[in-house]
Amino acid sequence: MSIGKKIIGGYIFVLLLMIIAVSVGYYSINIVDKNYNKLIDFGEVQILNSGTLRLLVEQQKADYQGLLLYKDDPKTYQDLLYEDRKLFEDARLEAQKSELAENDEVSLGILRNIAELQAEYEKEQDKIISLTNEGKHEEAINVSINEIRPVRTELINTIDKYVSNNKKKESESRAVIIATNSRFSLLMIVSSIIAFISGSVIGLYITxxxxxxxxxxxGRLSSSSAEILATTTQLAAGASETAxxxxxxxxxxxxxxxxxLLSGEKSRYISEIAQKAASSAHKGNTALAQNVEAINKIKGQMELVTQSIVKxxxxxxxxxxxNTTVNDLAEQSNLLAVNAAIxxxxxxxxxxxxxVVAAEIKILAGQSKQATAQVRSILSEIQKATSAAVMATEQASKAVDAGVNQATEAGESIRNLTETIKEAxxxxxxxxxxxxxxxxxxDxxxxxxxxxxxxTQQNSAGAKQAERAAQDLNELGQKLKAMAEESKL
Amino acid sequence: MISQEDKRKILKERAKALAEQPEKKQEDEHIEIVEFRLAHEKYGIQSSYVSEIYQLKELTPVPCTPQFVAGIINVRGKILAVIDIKKFFELPGKADLHKIIIIHDNMMEFGILADAVLGTGQISIRDIQPSLPTLTGIHAQYLRGVTKEHLVVLDAKKILCDKKIIVHDEI
Structure with missing residues (x-):
């Protein structure tokens, strides 16, 4: 996880904690406020109303007692009495309204009792008023002493009951408020502690x-910058080597x-020489063709010679x-001579x-036989010589053929040479x-x-600058490393 | 070529030889013989029994005959038997054998094979020494004797009269 994400995550977490703590506080303050408002809006008003009701009961008593006391001015007290009854009604209505708002069934029941008792009380007062108007003071006083008193006492008791009920309610509300306050205080303290601890842990972890x-x-930065420094040093050295x-x-x-330049001149010279060589090769080719012709002539003559020798x-x-025939003849002559002798x-x-003649013939036959033998030996020598000559001519013709072939090959070679020279x-x-x-x-x-x-020179300068920068970077890395070491937790 | 001097010399020798002959004749009784060669030996046969020397050609072998009968031959219309006498003398192999010496008497006429005919000559009867006593059988029967020149002289008469030569076989 990146540092930024960690920091943002930590902030968000702490923010969430703060939001939770703040909302808890806000909520508790709201609750407390509501309770106080209730206390102020209802409790105080109700207590005040109950006091007013109590006072007005007493006021009505004073009024109708005044009516009884001051017979000459009944009208004033009568008006006062009506006014007080009206005030009482108002106070009661207000109290009822408040109780309705609070939805307190007990108080409403008490109020309903109060209303009934008030109605009875007023009826008794009306009785006193009518008796007073008829001038029957004694009866009126009698009523006021005997009849109205229990009603009034009960009304006062009831109102006292209402007051005590209200007081009790108020004390209950106070207790609730105190309890709530203490609970929320604890909650806030706990949430603050949790927020503090978790915030500290997260901060520590993130840090x-x-x-x-x-x-x-x-660490890596410092090692990398050291490497960079080494590399840039090498680079600088390399750049100078390159220069x-x-x-x-x-x-x-x-x-x-x-x-x-030299090779250009040489190749021009070679070109001239090659042209000269090409013309020489052409001449050589012509000479060789003549040579071949001559050899062919020799070949023809050799063939003629061969034919002659064969003949x-x-x-x-x-x-x-x-010779063989002659030999046979000699043989037969010999036989004839022998027969003649017989x-x-x-x-x-x-x-x-x-x-004697026969003997002579025999001698002649013998001589001719010798002669044929000589002829035969000479002939065999001649045959040997001719076969040797035939062999020699054959070899010669072969040699001539070889010569023709070689000449042809030479011609081919010279042609090839010519082409090669041309190519060259x-x-x-x-x-x-x-x-x-x-x-x-x-160029x-x-x-x-x-x-x-x-x-390269620029490069070298750049490399030097880079070296310096790398050195700076290295120092920076070292410093940073030291700082990180210091900030180690 | 023979030079003039050589010719003269040869002629002189011949003349001398011709001149010498009558001298010998006067001294002894002579017989005429025909000399021929068989293998490496020289033989002679009395020329009075020789009718002709003939070139051997077209020899027809005859089946069912003894080994010494070489075959038969036509000599100018006459049919003659040819005998190989080498077989009698136990001489080696078939040599040239292209000559036939035809011999005869009143009863018989046949040819004997010869390697070469050397010629005719005269020998004195005294010169003929009797053949070796160790020789037996045919050798003794057909030989007349041997001369100083190692010439074996055959007895033609005995050969012609020999009954063994007559072949009479039936198959």
């Missing part, structure tokens, strides 16, 4: 709670500016076949010459442009850095 919260708050960093950054941007091989094959032997002496040239041009933009950007950065520098 305690407020001081507790206040102490807590001031240093900003100065360094400014120097660095200046360096970067120089570097970007040669086939022909040597044919020669081999022919036949010659059969012929005996006559066949001797034939045997474009990139370096873009680099030159972008380094220009970079320069502009760096802007320099300006911005200047602004930052100023802002």
């Amino acid at each position: 305690r709670s407020i001081t507790y919260q206040l102490r807590d708050a001031t 240093t960093a900003v100065i360094e950054t400014t120097a660095t941007t200046e360096e970067v500016r120089q570097i970007s 040669l091989s086939e022909q040597s094959q044919t020669i081999g076949e022919i 036949e010659a032997a059969k012929a005996g002496e006559q066949g001797k010459g034939f045997a 040239s474009e990139a370096s041009t873009q680099g030159a442009v972008s380094s220009q933009q970079q320069l502009t950007g760096i 802007q950065i320099t300006k911005a850095m200047e602004n930052i520098k100023q802002a």
Whole structure:
């Protein structure tokens, strides 16, 4: 619960207590006032009326006794008597009215008795008056002594009864008032004590709670302000570091500016070189195309050579076949020579010459066989050589193919190189442009850095001020804390 | 190519050889033989029994015959049996065997297989030494003798007359 709410709640409570006490007092004062009023309005009036009634009874006695005494002037006393009777009636009516207002049945009954007795009393007086008027004084005196006296005595007794009743009522009213007064006095005292005690308790509680919260708050305030002080000190230190960093950054941007200037020049130079390289690559490409053409020509010639060698091989094959045939022929000649020799032997002496011829033929056949063997060996060598040549030409044609492939690849590479160089040239041009933009950007950065520098200085000053303020705050918090400690209950 | 000098030399040698022959003939009785080769051995057979040397081609094997009958062959219209005499002498394997020596007498005519025919020649009967007494059976039966030059001379007459060669089987 907040302090304000507590205070307001306490005030409201105390106010309520005050209202209750005040209303209790007001109520008791009202009651007392009413009782007093009653006492004054009714009691006193009634006592007064009863006294008046008593007096008027006596007055009437005096009147009719005067009438009896002073016979020559009956008229005066007669008038006085009527007047007193009228006064009595008035007083009685007034008393009745008062009793009616008070609604006192006992008193009203007494009053009714009084009225009856008064009527009887008046009748007796009238009797005296009429007797007096007729001049019968003796009878009148007789009436006044014998007849009227008991009526009058009873009337007086009744009035006395009324008076005593009234007195009794008054004393009762007084007792009631005193009792009421004492009761309300007690009530007021009790309510005042309760109000005082509860007000004090609430005040104490509120004060305690407020001081507790206040102490807590001031404790936190002092610690927070200490933290703030530390933070602002750090902030001030940071701001000064930032200022240093900003100065360094400014120097660095200046360096970067120089570097970007250099890089712009370099990229322009690179662009020129790249254009030269592109033209060189184009030349290289043309040369390579010529190279490929030459290699293709070599390939065609190699194919021709291969065909020739294959033909040669086939022909040597044919020669081999022919050689085999010749060998067969030699073999058969040999056989024929042997057969001829056998036949010659059969012929005996006559066949001797034939045997010599046969032997010669056999020798020739052997020689031709040797010759065919030589031819065969030479042919096999030729075949070996041709197959080696075929192999060599195949390898050569493969090498030529590889050369063509490599040339093609080289052409591709050179094309790629050309494209790459073009791209590089474009990139370096873009680099030159972008380094220009970079320069502009760096100038802007320099300006911005200047602004930052100023802002940092301001920031630093602000941080110093904040530090001072935090110090003040800290001191304030300490003071407040001390105060809260003092106000501890 | 043969040089002029070599030619002359060869011709001289030949002339010398031709000149020498009559000398030998005068001394001894000679027989004409046909020399041939079987495996690694040289054999000879008297040429009077040889009718012809023939190139082996189109040899037709004949079923249900002994192992030594290689088959039959057509020689200019004549159907002749071909005998593999290697089997008689227990010589190793089938070698070239592309020559057939056709031998005959009045009764029989058949061919024997030879690896190669070396030629004809004359040998004196004295030179022929009788075959080793340790040899028995076929070896002893078909051999006439061995010369100094390790030429085994076959007895053609005995081979032609041998009843064992005649095959008469029924299946």
